[in-house]
Amino acid sequence: MTHVYDDPAAFKDDVLVGFAAAYPTYVQRVPEASGFVRAGGPLEGKVSLVLGGGSGHYPSYSGTVGTGFADGAVLGDLFASPSAEQVYRVCRAAHGGAGLVMGFGNYAGDRLNFKVAADRLEAEGIDVRIVWVTDDIASASADEQAKRRGIAGTFTVYKVAGAAAEAGLDLDGVERVMAKANAATYSFGVAFDGCTMPGAGEPLFHVEPGQMDFGLGIHGEPGITSDAWMPAPALAARLVDTVLAERPADADGRAAVLVNGLGATKYEELFVLFAHVAPLLEKAGVTLVQPEVGELVTSLDMAGCSLSVTWLDDELEELWTAPADTPAYRRGTPVTSDRFTERREVTRETTQSAVAEASEESRRAAEVARRAVAALSATVEEHKDELGRLDAVAGDGDHGIGMSRGAKAATEAADTAAEAGAGVRSLLAAAGSAFGDKAGGTSGILWGLLLDGVGQQLGDEDAVTDEAAAHAVQASTTRLQEFSKASLGDKTMLDALFPFVDALVGAVDGGTPLAQAWRDAATTATEAAQATASLTPKIGRARPLAERSVGTPDPGAISLALIVTAIGDVLADGPSSPA
Amino acid sequence: MTHVYDDPAAFKDDVLVGFAAAYPTYVQRVPEASGFVRAGGPLEGKVSLVLGGGSGHYPSYSGTVGTGFADGAVLGDLFASPSAEQVYRVCRAAHGGAGLVMGFGNYAGDRLNFKVAADRLEAEGIDVRIVWVTDDIASASADEQAKRRGIAGTFTVYKVAGAAAEAGLDLDGVERVMAKANAATYSFGVAFDGCTMPGAGEPLFHVEPGQMDFGLGIHGEPGITSDAWMPAPALAARLVDTVLAERPADADGRAAVLVNGLGATKYEELFVLFAHVAPLLEKAGVTLVQPEVGELVTSLDMAGCSLSVTWLDDELEELWTAPADTPAYRRGTPVTSDRFTERREVTRETTQSAVAEASEESRRAAEVARRAVAALSATVEEHKDELGRLDAVAGDGDHGIGMSRGAKAATEAADTAAEAGAGVRSLLAAAGSAFGDKAGGTSGILWGLLLDGVGQQLGDEDAVTDEAAAHAVQASTTRLQEFSKASLGDKTMLDALFPFVDALVGAVDGGTPLAQAWRDAATTATEAAQATASLTPKIGRARPLAERSVGTPDPGAISLALIVTAIGDVLADGPSSPA
Incomplete structure (x- = not known):
């Protein structure tokens, strides 16, 4: 069993500190991120390979950062995917200007978080490819090789990819x-x-x-x-x-x-x-x-x-x-790369998006969004214990705590973005990213995506009309469903979100002002959330636990209803009223 | 716990096979030995570093055979010293002609076996130095640093020594x-x-x-x-x-x-x-x-x-x-040695002493010795179970089995040596070495030393007189005591051996023919062995077990008495009678 640790909640962070102290000639920490890039920074013009996944699998992934292998490694908590925000930061720091290949084992959480990060990097003009590893024969039949999970064969696949990048293959080639x-x-x-x-x-x-x-x-x-x-x-x-x-x-x-x-x-x-x-x-x-x-x-x-x-x-x-030369794996004649010699410096700024230019109209909308995020956080805080109790029926009881952590971080990020003059897109991107990073779990990444998705629809330039706002929520909801692969009736937050969006869009398209339409739709959401009590979740292996939850509403749906109700109050105050 | 194994008794051998299969570019097995040298053989003119100890400590010792580190590694059974014979064979194969440094952690069994091997190598003209590691603060006070045992700090000490040899330092320097x-x-x-x-x-x-x-x-x-x-x-x-x-x-x-x-x-x-x-x-x-x-x-x-x-x-x-480049430890720019380029081939013959020239007289004495060893083996076989039962009172009950294994191997080695025309020294050296190698444990190495010591006194040239035979046994017994550090009264085989030798030498010096003196002395030995029942062994930590043995004679003393009695019968047949 594990005997050496300090605060179990900080175990991963302590590992990162110790690893960085042991191998300063191989790796450097990415500022404010849970990961590493090669010491000295990425090589200019070389395709970068970034590997990641949960902690606890050393030398995967940090132990293989070095010449002929990985350019960056991003680590989640023990056996948990790193957040999209962490993946994003490490990739930004690892990018040498010739595109990125992300590698990880085929697990749902990793796929979700790496994909979100990849989309964000693509939106910033970085070409990203994703290859997840599916080597475990036991986890699916030969007909369904793509569904297999990644185990020890990940090592060989990553090694080959790292060597290909070092050999100078382009992004398609790697x-x-x-x-x-x-x-x-x-x-x-x-x-x-x-x-x-x-x-x-x-x-x-x-x-x-x-x-x-x-x-x-x-x-x-x-x-x-x-x-x-x-x-x-x-x-x-x-x-x-x-x-x-x-x-x-x-x-x-x-x-x-x-x-x-x-x-x-x-x-x-x-x-x-x-x-x-x-x-x-x-x-x-x-x-x-x-x-x-x-x-x-x-x-x-x-x-x-x-x-x-x-x-x-x-x-x-x-x-x-x-050849490869990394902290945990060295083979052949260890060489420093001779093909690529120029390095990019990794600074605190490297890992952050620059704040985009925004119009005056978009900044006004951003102020509403900032207050909406603050209201979200206040509501979650108020109902944290209740949400935890609901989650304890069928889950691990941490829904309230996770949502609270995420919402607080989102509020801080939104405030910082507003101070920097962000438009509504940039503000919601920052808030969404912080939410997903700090909340952890599926709720975290989904709420992060939802906030970010609304912002993407609204942009940093256009004035935000009632119709634009309603349709942005609708588009973001549709994207969320695609990511989560959940269906209506699966007893998730979508069972409250979809009725809410349908009511909202219907009313706004029919001419009802946004504030009124939102409050009415929030009532619909609350009813739908309560109705999830009769549903059984589709969560696979945890069947006995799932059945225990029949008769209790879904905590994700309940928190959604509470949040849209609180945001309704913000909208009723109007876009130009003081916070 | 250990889950992957086949026959637990063959665990070490299976490890050796798998390790050799995994790292053919780094190591080669030493023929008929429990260890490795660098692939390609030792480097001509370089001081050789041979490390060893019990198995179960990987990457100590085999995992560090390679450039800039060890030249050879010799492995005993799990947590047990390798036999002197194994150390000898690996050292012979690892020797590049510029002398040997042996390194191991400070444990009694390792010190004994490496010393015996070193003496044998020195006798063959190879310059040998021994450095045992004493890094463990917990095992003795700062005043007694030399008594400390070796733990993880062995790694650093071995690494430094390996680098020194690779850098071309001479034997004194390393x-x-x-x-x-x-x-x-x-x-x-x-x-x-x-x-x-x-x-x-x-x-x-x-x-x-x-x-x-x-x-x-x-x-x-x-x-x-x-x-x-x-x-x-x-x-x-x-x-x-x-x-x-x-x-x-x-x-x-x-x-x-x-x-x-x-x-x-x-x-x-x-x-x-x-x-x-x-x-x-x-x-x-x-x-x-x-x-x-x-x-x-x-x-x-x-x-x-x-x-x-x-x-x-x-x-x-x-x-x-x-720099170092070995299976388990690679640092710096891995280089093959450029200072030393010529390699010595390792063959089956490398690890064996050549049979020395012997006189006709010495070969006749060797024939008596051969029959004595055969009688030793027959007696041990006959009393194996009884010896096991005696040992079970205070030990692990394997004295009979170990003695049987050693005696059989000694008999085979003596037969082979006799066929090759060995004199009495070479025959007893071969028999003693085989005994120590196969019997294992303290009895094994002590019996091996006893046989070898008698042979060393007699040589391969001189005719063996009654006086020479008696004094050879005496000299070998004295050497044995020095090695074993046991005192009379410690309830060991020495408690029967010393009375036997005193009676034998006294009688022969007084003019009694060897055969008669030996039989009389054997009677003395039998009485002394029985008398060990009243003694308490000095075996340190196992005090409660030791006290259980009071009232039971020492199995080592009993087997000694049985063996000298059987050899007495051989001597009574006379030196020239047929086997």
Whole structure:
């Protein structure tokens, strides 16, 4: 279990501080961000590879920042995606002017946050490509390879992409080889026991003593079979057979092979396993190219290991065996890049968007938006405990706390933007980003997107009419649904948001003034939120918990209704009245 | 706990196979030996550094074989010293013609086995220096630094020595800087829980839940204080304060600093600790030179960590920061050695002594010795179970099994030597070496030494008179006592051996023929062995077990009496009778 920590809530931050202190010649912290770029800053003209995900998987991701590998790494809390804001900041700092490739394992939270950051970077004129890794055979069938999650094979895919960028491939080229490496990578793992979070008395999950769980995810996601303990030769055969069963027809036999330990399964054990894996692979006609045996993708002190095979062609072999020089992984003749020599300085400003020019009209609208955000925050604060109690029925009870953290940060960001003369688009972008960054969780990123989306529709130039405001909320809601993949009736905030938007747009289009239409629509939202009590959430694995929530309204829908009601009061004050 | 293994008794061998398969560009197995040398063989003209100790501490020792670090690594079973024979073989293979430096942590078994191997290598004309590491502050007071055991600071000391050899220092020079580095290295550690051996259901030892044991040894040796769990800043302060308390007066502040994890204490935790350790050291005026944070000296999946500080002068700093390129540790610009380019091939023959020329008389004596060894083996086999039962009273019950394994191997080695025309010295050297190698444990190395010592006295040239034989046994016994550090009355085999030797030499010197004197002395030995029942062994920590053995004779003394009795029968047959 995890024994060394101070404040468990600050564990990730302490790790960042210690890592930066240990490797100053390799990395530098990105100012005010949860991540690193190469020491000295990004290389001018080189495609930048930014890797990220939850903390707890060292040396993923920070341990591989360096020549021939990653340009930046962004870390979320333990096993939690970094926020879009953090991804954005690290990417800004890591960008060398030739475009960005983002790499992460296929998990919903990472996909959401990296996508939001990518959209924002694209809007600022940076070309961004996203490749998420899907190597885990156990997590979906061969027909649905794209749905597989990323485990230890992420290492090989990232390594190939980093080498491609170092070799001078352009953005299309790096994206292409990274996608090719991902399609050629197959992993299968086994777990013996779970890991313990800092401050927790018990592991996150357990494997039954004397059992091995095949295909168990690195955060406790269910496995596919549980078996009695078996000796190393049988374990090796099971791993090899499963991975080779998906050998592509066009693979010529060359392969990058990785036997990875998750944390508590030690080097000696990994060598014992490899002693049996290597001859089985060779017997099956596999040529092992620079195999790796070690702890390259961990999960705190989880007990378990995996076999990853990446089928190589000439191009992938050259990239896999290319030199790399990073804190945790060094191979070949370590070189500093000779292709790229100019570096960009990373300053506090690098990671922030400049405040865009705004019209007088847009600044007036921004003042309304600022007061709306402040009202949002005051309402959340007032109802924090109630929202927590609602969330405790079917969730972890942190909805109120998360919303409160996000709303406070959004208010501060909105105030700062207003002082800098921001228009309504820039103000809501800043508020939305801060919300998503500090609130955490799904509610955080969704509220952040909603605020940002309204701003994007309104812009920094145009005067904001009643129709424009109503339609901006509608467009942002539609975008939100696309991102969240939720449907009406899934017992989420959308079950209150959609009735609200329909009522709002209908009334405004019919000629009702915005303030009146908003207050009426807020009443509709409140009724719809209460009605979610009869729904059952579609949240997959947590079925028993989900069923417990029948009879209780959804906390996300309730907070939405409370917030739109509070914003209605702001609008009733009129755009030009004092705050 | 350890989950991946096949036959627990073959765990070390499986690790060796897997490690060799993973790193063929770095290492090669030494034929018929439990260890590695650099791939391609030793460098002609370079001082060779051979490291070793028990398995289970990866990357110690095999993981650091490579340019700028070790030339060879020899591994014993889990947490057990390698045998002298294994040390000898790996050293023979690693020797580049400019002498050998042996490095290991200060443990009794390692000191014994490396010393025996060193004596043998010296006898063959190879100049050998031994430096054992004594960095663990917790294991003895500052007045008795030489008695301290070796823990994670071994890594720094070995690294400095490896760099010195790579830089071309001669044998005196490498020994000098290694001893200087050892004297400048101070470590202090904390354990949270024990590790589990392959196949065992429970850890070797436990730390009470919620406790931290400061100074606990990496094999469960007792700590100095147990404390309630404390957060990372307090833990960092405790480690830093303890290590800095022994800061030498002449240290200028530069230091190699290592925060080491023992296996289950993960990178993230080590970085959290380092985040607090680094500023405390800096505040105390320490300049951290290329600090290392990671798992460099492990103990299977033991939970715990340590802080090591090596105070640097210009010479040590240059060696500490010199490049190294090994499987587990790569720093700086990895270079292949340019100073040394010629390699020596390692063949099966490299690791074996050539059979020395022998006189006809000595070969006749060798035939008697061969039959004596065979009788030894037959007797041990006959009484194996009885010896096991005696040992089970106060030990682990493996005395019979170990003696049986050793005696069989000795018999085979003696037969092979006799076929090759060996004289009595060479035959007993081969038999003794095989005995120590296969029997394991203290009995193994002592019996090996006893056989070898008799042979050394007799030589390969001279005819063996009765007087020469008796005095050879006496001289070998004296040497044995020096090695074992045991005293008469400690309840060991010496309590039967000394009365036997005194009776034998007295009778032969008084004119009694050897065969008769030996049989009489064997009777004395049997009585003395029985009399050990009234003694209490001096075996330190295992006091309660030791006291259980009062009333039971010592199995080592009993087996000695049985063996000398059986050899008496061989001598009665006369030197020239058929086997």
